[in-house]
Amino acid sequence: MGFVEVPVVVTNLDSRQKVELCGLVDAGATLTVLPRSVADSLKIHAKSTSKVMTAGGPVAVDISSAEIEIGGKKETVRIAISDVIDKLLIGVTTLEILGLSVDPVSGQLRESMYLLY
Numbered sequence: 001m002g003f004v005e006v007p008v009v010v011t012n013l014d015s016r017q018k019v020e021l022c023g024l025v026d027a028g029a030t031l032t033v034l035p036r037s038v039a040d041s042l043k044i045h046a047k048s049t050s051k052v053m054t055a056g057g058p059v060a061v062d063i064s065s066a067e068i069e070i071g072g073k074k075e076t077v078r079i080a081i082s083d084v085i086d087k088l089l090i091g092v093t094t095l096e097i098l099g100l101s102v103d104p105v106s107g108q109l110r111e112s113m114y115l116l117y
Contacts, residue, residue, distance in 0.1 A: 029091035
């Protein structure tokens with residue numbers, strides 16, 4: 001399928017300061033990951049820390065929230081702030097919250113239905 005890259009607007013919930021970035025959709029990741037440098041520039045501060053599983057094993061990351069906008073759809077989502085990853089990664093929970101999924105044929109994002117049961 002290859003990589004799915006999309007324009008993403010990330011907004012600080014308190015100051016409403018925002019930035020537009022190119023995000024890489026990672027359907028294997030649970031949370032959206034924001035590089036520390038971007039979080040710092042937007043003044044998004046950690047609310048907690050959590051252990052997450054990476055290819056290299058478990059690591060602790062800072063957790064916060066931000067408004068994420070993709071394709072005109074925007075919602076508040078939980079994010080991980082990474083000291084290691086230098087690119088915005090869009091995780092599956094953000095896709096689900098926004099009502100989006102990856103079309104495996106086209107490799108693009110498409111609207112999807114929410115699952116209620």
